[in-house]
Amino acid sequence: MTGLPRRINGFNEIKTRRPASRGAERWLGCPIKVLDHGFVYLVDYMGNDDSVVQAARVSYGEGTKKVSTNVGLIRYLRRHMHTTPFEMLEFKFHCKMPIFVARQWVRHRTANINEYSGRYSEMSDEFYLPDLSVIAKQSGGNRQGRDEELNPEQQARVRELLSADYTQSYAHYREFLDMNLARELARIGLSVANYTQWYWKIDLHNLMHFLALRLDEHAQWEIRQYAEAMARILKDAVPVCWKAFEDYQLNAIRFSGPEHKMLRDNRWPMSREDAYRMALTVLNQNQRETNEFLDKLYDLGFILSSTG
Amino acid sequence: MTGLPRRINGFNEIKTRRPASRGAERWLGCPIKVLDHGFVYLVDYMGNDDSVVQAARVSYGEGTKKVSTNVGLIRYLRRHMHTTPFEMLEFKFHCKMPIFVARQWVRHRTANINEYSGRYSEMSDEFYLPDLSVIAKQSGGNRQGRDEELNPEQQARVRELLSADYTQSYAHYREFLDMNLARELARIGLSVANYTQWYWKIDLHNLMHFLALRLDEHAQWEIRQYAEAMARILKDAVPVCWKAFEDYQLNAIRFSGPEHKMLRDNRWPMSREDAYRMALTVLNQNQRETNEFLDKLYDLGFILSSTG
Amino acid sequence: MTGLPRRINGFNEIKTRRPASRGAERWLGCPIKVLDHGFVYLVDYMGNDDSVVQAARVSYGEGTKKVSTNVGLIRYLRRHMHTTPFEMLEFKFHCKMPIFVARQWVRHRTANINEYSGRYSEMSDEFYLPDLSVIAKQSGGNRQGRDEELNPEQQARVRELLSADYTQSYAHYREFLDMNLARELARIGLSVANYTQWYWKIDLHNLMHFLALRLDEHAQWEIRQYAEAMARILKDAVPVCWKAFEDYQLNAIRFSGPEHKMLRDNRWPMSREDAYRMALTVLNQNQRETNEFLDKLYDLGFILSSTG
Amino acid sequence: MTGLPRRINGFNEIKTRRPASRGAERWLGCPIKVLDHGFVYLVDYMGNDDSVVQAARVSYGEGTKKVSTNVGLIRYLRRHMHTTPFEMLEFKFHCKMPIFVARQWVRHRTANINEYSGRYSEMSDEFYLPDLSVIAKQSGGNRQGRDEELNPEQQARVRELLSADYTQSYAHYREFLDMNLARELARIGLSVANYTQWYWKIDLHNLMHFLALRLDEHAQWEIRQYAEAMARILKDAVPVCWKAFEDYQLNAIRFSGPEHKMLRDNRWPMSREDAYRMALTVLNQNQRETNEFLDKLYDLGFILSSTG
Numbered sequence A, B, C, D: 001m002t003g004l005p006r007r008i009n010g011f012n013e014i015k016t017r018r019p020a021s022r023g024a025e026r027w028l029g030c031p032i033k034v035l036d037h038g039f040v041y042l043v044d045y046m047g048n049d050d051s052v053v054q055a056a057r058v059s060y061g062e063g064t065k066k067v068s069t070n071v072g073l074i075r076y077l078r079r080h081m082h083t084t085p086f087e088m089l090e091f092k093f094h095c096k097m098p099i100f101v102a103r104q105w106v107r108h109r110t111a112n113i114n115e116y117s118g119r120y121s122e123m124s125d126e127f128y129l130p131d132l133s134v135i136a137k138q139s140g141g142n143r144q145g146r147d148e149e150l151n152p153e154q155q156a157r158v159r160e161l162l163s164a165d166y167t168q169s170y171a172h173y174r175e176f177l178d179m180n181l182a183r184e185l186a187r188i189g190l191s192v193a194n195y196t197q198w199y200w201k202i203d204l205h206n207l208m209h210f211l212a213l214r215l216d217e218h219a220q221w222e223i224r225q226y227a228e229a230m231a232r233i234l235k236d237a238v239p240v241c242w243k244a245f246e247d248y249q250l251n252a253i254r255f256s257g258p259e260h261k262m263l264r265d266n267r268w269p270m271s272r273e274d275a276y277r278m279a280l281t282v283l284n285q286n287q288r289e290t291n292e293f294l295d296k297l298y299d300l301g302f303i304l305s306s307t308g
Helices: A022-027 A049-064 A070-079 A084-088 A099-105 A152-178 A183-189 A204-214 A221-237 A239-250 A257-264 A272-282 A287-299 B022-027 B049-064 B070-079 B084-088 B099-105 B152-178 B183-189 B204-214 B221-237 B239-250 B257-264 B272-282 B287-299 C022-027 C049-064 C070-079 C084-088 C099-105 C152-178 C183-189 C204-214 C221-237 C239-250 C257-264 C272-282 C287-299 D022-027 D049-064 D070-079 D084-088 D099-105 D152-178 D183-189 D204-214 D221-237 D239-250 D257-264 D272-282 D287-299
Strands: A014-016 A032-034 A038-046 A090-098 A112-115 A136-138 A146-149 A195-203 A253-255 B014-016 B032-034 B038-046 B090-098 B112-115 B136-138 B146-149 B195-203 B253-255 C014-016 C032-034 C038-046 C090-098 C112-115 C136-138 C146-149 C195-203 C253-255 D014-016 D032-034 D038-046 D090-098 D112-115 D136-138 D146-149 D195-203 D253-255
Touching: A022 A038, A022 A221, A032 A221, A038 A195, A038 A221, A038 B038, A049 A070, A049 A084, A049 A239, A049 B112, A049 B195, A070 A084, A070 A239, A070 D287, A084 A195, A084 A204, A084 B112, A084 B195, A090 A099, A090 A204, A090 A221, A099 A195, A099 A221, A099 C099, A112 B049, A112 B084, A152 A183, A152 C152, A152 C183, A183 C152, A195 A204, A195 B049, A195 B084, A204 A221, A204 A239, A221 A239, A239 D257, A253 A257, A257 A272, A257 D239, A272 A287, A287 D070, B022 B038, B022 B221, B032 B221, B038 B195, B038 B221, B049 B070, B049 B084, B049 B239, B070 B084, B070 B239, B070 C287, B084 B195, B084 B204, B090 B099, B090 B204, B090 B221, B099 B195, B099 B221, B099 D099, B152 B183, B152 D152, B152 D183, B183 D152, B195 B204, B204 B221, B204 B239, B221 B239, B239 C257, B253 B257, B257 B272, B257 C239, B272 B287, B287 C070, C022 C038, C022 C221, C032 C221, C038 C195, C038 C221, C038 D038, C049 C070, C049 C084, C049 C239, C049 D112, C049 D195, C070 C084, C070 C239, C084 C195, C084 C204, C084 D112, C084 D195, C090 C099, C090 C204, C090 C221, C099 C195, C099 C221, C112 D049, C112 D084, C152 C183, C195 C204, C195 D049, C195 D084, C204 C221, C204 C239, C221 C239, C253 C257, C257 C272, C272 C287, D022 D038, D022 D221, D032 D221, D038 D195, D038 D221, D049 D070, D049 D084, D049 D239, D070 D084, D070 D239, D084 D195, D084 D204, D090 D099, D090 D204, D090 D221, D099 D195, D099 D221, D152 D183, D195 D204, D204 D221, D204 D239, D221 D239, D253 D257, D257 D272, D272 D287
Parallel strands: none
Antiparallel strands: A014 B014, A032 A038, A038 A090, A090 A195, A112 A195, A136 A146, A253 D253, B032 B038, B038 B090, B090 B195, B112 B195, B136 B146, B253 C253, C014 D014, C032 C038, C038 C090, C090 C195, C112 C195, C136 C146, D032 D038, D038 D090, D090 D195, D112 D195, D136 D146
């Protein structure tokens, strides 16, 4: 937690009788830079690791006495997905991001949002121009993701064309505003790479659900950067909850009913060929599902390396 | 704000960089007694009047500069039901109430709840026994409300019979626990007057919506006492938001389309007879709606007193 | 209900034991054209006017017998904002609209959405190009709206520049796809006028809330066209609910607490000067609020025309 | 699907252009008896297995063409918890259950509810009296559950005492109503075993989430009976979705990060002693978690039977 970003103004120390989190306090007003013009910083928060315990003890009353420690209780709750005590904490962020990222983000409906409005105010001239290193090919296997990089000439060409689009459409936008065209119409030629910003408030349980989805490798790389920024803050703000979240969700592995049955009915390890043949049968000849299963088995060392 | 209840332990002063509300700070941990064994107190909160302004200014950007003051902006937002900035504040209460009150309360689905569990823990021997003064007759006009009081003998009889039920069922409950009957079954003979408790967390917009419904004279008297306790706290915690809520919601009056038309097409005041006849026509002979309309007109002084 | 649009394929008549609405049946699969490339059509629905009554009678049991008719009960429920029975109906639409419209729409969080994904699939070359008649100036009074039209040269110029943006950015998009750039990146230069589409499902209560906000003159003209298309369908699908919604919400008028007090404490009509002076005092010198109040009074005929 | 309960009146066959489910049609209006006086029946529904596919194809467009079949697509969506297409179906039930069951049920906040109101209407004299066979001891290991049965004398005693409570409190309730005591007060002496009823409407995704929690052995036995009734209906109504739900959720098995690591870093099977010692270390000496892990390993046959 050394080397936090510089704090912006307006976060002055005062007194309160509310529970606080030392880790969260340090992040208040310290923006983490994301992508070329974006950021995330913590604006306000409510609660700390103990707030989860406090809420759980109301529910379970004397029943929780057996769980000796706060850490043990938090981990127990998370392990069994008793999620309501995690709803008792709130985090409020100020975020700035390209519109196409905001469009993915807003699908999480359990949060509160106040977004910058292009009807009331002028849009900025900031657009997301991807780094060369992330300008990559369409993935074959994963219909929605990226694969290896394009060649350098292509990468440069992508940035050049996008820049041309941004420059031209923003010049037109300025011309529209000079004509006094209604702002709500003037902005419709601006691209989804244009930056917007919002205040975003969410409880800890729903934030963890958001992060489980948006830290995943299937999430678009750009929104993942925002998820990682918030994860960094959470890790300091609620270290015990975060560790439980990592152990029981982020790093958990799941086997379906049919997979479970095949695991149970056989001796491991087995050869790739046998595993493949058997899995294909168990999983109704579904090629994709079979490959996913074998990846899990291989990772566990349950597949014998196929030596000659 | 003098004479607050004594604060319970665990609300010690520490430092924070978060925004605070002086009014809310004073209420932290100070239980307001409600009914015979219940209470409400503020456990935690996030934000103050300025948090509404801060969120609105993110949305409207430069567009809000014209509204000169924070008070003016908050009132403008509430007047036009731009409610999202009010979602940026949170309040967390510890509440203890009879189960039948909890059952009405929980219908507000936008809150977070951790309730005491009779499966994990023993239910207390506290039951709600109404004061003599609130033991009243079924209302005739209002299908769900109360009317004048029963006579004193009847009132005493009600308390006597309820007490008998409480005592007997709780004695049975104890006997069940002594047999080691599962707690989740042992409690099913206890009445809905038995007290439960919970942590309840909600944002300011949804809390105001809750209060608009539960401060209303159509709400059951018992839950209204809880609403009034929370209203007392809010009034201190967010005085500007509260005043706007009072002016634009609690004390607002509404006329339907047909009522509006009748108001517009006539000269006021008019006689009760004329108003009644006309309203009945405009409102499709609906007796109840006509009476409600006339009450509003009478209150406005738009009905001439029918002197002989 | 004559002259419905032609039904698309796949809506064949079969048998069911579910309640149906004749009005809704006629709209199934009949797209209403909106803007230049958009549409709205009804994909599926659950329930009809009677479903509201049925649900209310479960709640109120014998208590509802006094309300003699179904129409009377529905109107009573809507008048008193007993909204849960209206949640018992669902409507599912297929909608196609510009991204900037989708961004306003999605802020209604109580709906279910499946949107076309630019990560999985190619975006179409359709962009919203406003009709000359709606290309208008920024409104002065209303920070977010439009006012009178721009002059014809300016209007033509707006369409010309927008078209240039659309053409260029879409050509670049095609070039990106030809390079095999990941679709999720290729689309970021496309503007918020690009069309997207989704399935959108919502219950009747929340749909009415959506419409109350999006039929309002403060909503952006473009999203209002979608609201009006859905209103047309609802009017046929649940005629009794719709009429109650019109009478008690769309056409209702509201006076704040201070306005109510001024209405009550004076004799009407009065002169504009007197009304203005008094209102300004009652409303704490708030110019904007005073003007809004006077508009309501004037509309009611409560202000004397100021003849010499 | 033979031997369905008799259909109640009011579910007559008519024509519709909406998608239908043959399995769901058969269950419309056929009450499944639950507990001693309760029931569940399907009142209405929207959509079928194909509705999931239809919604997904809007999202993924051409991107879904690769998944050759509808069954394959539904299973793919469920496997990867792409849950929004499952929100596109709705089910509406009429349910009658003891108040203590309703109190657990209502914690699922994403459903729509219209409940019978004891303020408007008289409560019935029906109370839940458990069968002898389910009158069991408090579980030791599971703080919230039941264990082996009480002895027959105790079981009889439980029913006797509960009956006495029910009879007495209901007699008092009748006496209160005869006095014309307000219904909202008269009912407060009735126990949480008193039956209530409601209309309950929910989308398929949230219904599955409800069932995953309420079919679980940790759910109270009584609410599980309601979950099983609804599961029976769903299995017929959306057979493909149901099978995917069973395979990927109900019968899935999950290993935490630390468990995963221990699985990967060792050769299986191993002795109970070794597994226990190692797990205790990996799981930070948490006894309970270690036992849960060993249960999973034992079930998989990864623990050697400790023969002498």
